[in-house]
Amino acid sequence: MTAGTRAEPLLKIDNLVKHYGVRGGRKPAIQAVNGISLALRAGETLGLVGESGCGKSTTGRCIIGLEQPTGGQIVFDGKPVEHGRRAALTAMWRDMQYVFQDPFASLNPLMTVFAILSEPLRLSGMKAAETQARVAELMRLVGLAPEHGNRFPHEFSGGQRQRIGIARALALNPKLLILDEPVSALDVSIQAQVINLLEDLQDQLGLAYLFIAHDLSVVSHICDRIAVMYLGRIVEVGTREEIFDRPQHPYTQALLSAVPIDDPDLRGRRKRIVLQGDPPSPANPPSGCAFRTRCWKATDICAQAVPALEPKPQARQAVACHHAGALTAEPA
């Protein structure tokens, strides 16, 4: 909460680049992240959306230091993230934590819930008695009964396991959680429970979230601001209303129109943009605007110049498109 009063954002990413397989490989490097800049204020939820392979998870992993970026700078809580220094990272992880997608893979199957939750506490130097109390508190916080601390992960359902993963991330009172598709592996009727939990926790603890997801309905529900990624770049970033009500980038428009709406009365009455083709390979992205190969607005300039991510006269959000504008033209 304290960071919110400062002018500086809690997290600032400047021109982050991550290429894979550069080292002496014969194959071209995979350009997973290709220069993205973002800022996240304390207590805010920023959605990072895009389709598989767009680099959204890689971005999250670079921010927390699970991957070493190829270029760019990340400043967290006023300090630059030093990816090479383990001690600096360990210190940072007290304030920045990660929630994984798969609640089955993210918990050590041979450890009890108590052991899982107490690990970060003990490693940070907490005494045994205090740890006991804190684990119970954490379990209650995420809606689990503290008596179940001696159970193993496989004795819990998927939703409960994700709660354990969230509790572990919260153990040391972080300021920022990076949530990597936290509900997409869960049953439909369970997703809402976890989303509500995340919102409650944010209210209680003043957390900031970087919410990485492909499900736009979930993102529209939980996020204050949203950045749309395509092939390693951010193509549009703005508030929830800006992105969902007045999208300016053709890709955002196509993405939104592709989401099936669960109202049979709207069937056939909604304009649906069906994009042609598949996203290009990040090993060999097109010149200029990466989206031009599937875009109905593309012209010569799109092949020549990478469009800058900047505010346009007709809209307040930043858009990276030479032909940004509200959806009027019919896709070819």
Add this chain to the structure above:
Amino acid sequence: MTPANQGPPLLSVERLITEFRSAEGTVRAVDEVSYQIWPGETLAVVGESGSGKSVTAMSVLGLIPRPPGRIAGGRILFEGRDLLTVPPAEMRAIRGKAISMIFQDPMTSLNPVLTVGFQIAEAMLAHGDMGRAEAAERAVELLRTVGVPNAAERYQQFPHQFSGGMRQRALIAMAIANRPRLVIADEPTTALDVTIQAQVFEALRLAQAETQAAMVLITHDMGLVAELADRVVVMYGGRVVETTDVRTLFHAPRHPYTRGLLASLPRMHERSERLTPIPGAPPSLVNRPSGCAFHPRCAHSAGRLPCRTEVPAMREVEPAHWSACHYAEELQDSRERVEA
């Protein structure tokens, strides 16, 4: 709304019971499931993991691995014949010709060492009486039908040269190659990205328009149901809990589970402050609650005794609207879903 509830159904699953042996003893994955599908319609079978929706379909196709699986009761009538009594050789002929299927993961359903075109043509040659050249020509045409660009060129390529969405379209082409009367699609778009999903919807729609086949669409995605289905079967804990036409299901559901499910979905254009989740978790088959399997999570039961002790039967609560809730009548007018 429903296309043809008159006339005999194309497929009629009747009180089907499918069991699996496991370390925990025998579990009943499908428990007296019944549903019908009429020619040309799209029937969505909706449910969460463990609801039995896929196992039911595998039972229809005769693809339950035995052991550990076993069909312990019921009938599966396809065009009047009980598929459970059809000899295996004949069942293979039915599968792939009269009934075809589309699976969630297109990569495992295609042979990696054969060209895609060859595999589609092969499906026709195995079941039809056309020549090789004719089959090849029709395969290209089918690829074009489901929206594969440069179909003639794509015909020559191998599955690994296809992207996920393209592979799923090739599978759809293969599924309709023999003009089946029934297509069973098991989570056909779950593994795909949103913009690719949209392409595959289109392919499914085109395929169905082309063949007039009936389609069983197995999914957990209510959006997909709203976009594609004519009628819906909702499954929970191995049983059918509600079935009706798609509009009635979304606007006036008569089972607490359906209502809870619809209420819990985040919606892109309705920004209510808080979602309304269903508490608890779907039941495990080993440990199914007594009575109505949904009662521990039910907002409507309020702990009433019959919910805990009696398994509710499917009842026609309104014409063509069936619900397996003891108190379906109480759900008549109260629409839990908040309209924008």
Add this chain to the structure above:
Amino acid sequence: MTDHGVAAAAGDREGLDVKVRSQFRLALGRFLRHRVAMASLVILAVIIVVAFSAEVITPYSFDGMNLRAARLPPTLEGGHLFGTDKLGRDYFTRVLYGARTSIFVALVVALLSTLIGTLIGATAGYFGGWIDDVFMRFTDLVLILPGLALLMILIAFIGEGSPLQIAIILSSLMWTLIARVVRAQILSMRTREFVEAATLSGASAWRVIWRHMLPNMLGPIIVNATLTVSSAILIESALSFIGFGVKPPTPALGQLISDGRGAMQTQWWLVTFPGLVIIAICLTINFIGDGLRDALDARQAQRS
């Protein structure tokens, strides 16, 4: 088409969410149902118990000579079940003590080489980069060395050794298999989410390996350690056979065969009984290894 169907149906069965009681107990249950492995375990247990209680079982000592009873074929008279050798030593007793030596050597080798292999493999796999390069090149080097020749040189260097010395020398060459297995496991586990989560919890490399990775790969390690036991028995026997093994008069199985082979025509029992014991030990251990692998692999399959 049928195959895909089965795969898909099997996939759906995961959705049944059949709760696993405890992975260890399930694996144990699978092992107990593995009939060949269970029978092998019983036989091996009998051999080990008998070998290590030789003092109680036979009235003779392994080097007690009795020239009047020399070269006896197996007989119930005097309790010479396996006969006697040319010095009149009770051959049953000698085989028991020989088995004891061989089993001791094999177990120590399994323990030591698992320890060394796990350390080297885990370090290489976890840290990667140049550490991995150095460690694995070294492993390859040890692997391609002409093992028996090198052993002979080493043993010649220390002279005829005690069982423990032999075991240490064998271990110094036999850890490579386990090192490679452990390295491969660690590599695949490095990107597992619970391992990354442990790192983010502030766990040190050592703690991540020790607390999170190794317990989750005990299966492959145990299986390979078991296989090491039987190779060690064979190699130790081979060494003893060519005279580079355990120093006489302490009997070892290979050494007994070696001593007896000159008289094979007339005194068949001198070669046959120690040979049978070697075969019995190796076969039973291999079957137990198979059973363990099946029991533990099934666990792996269920989890994925």
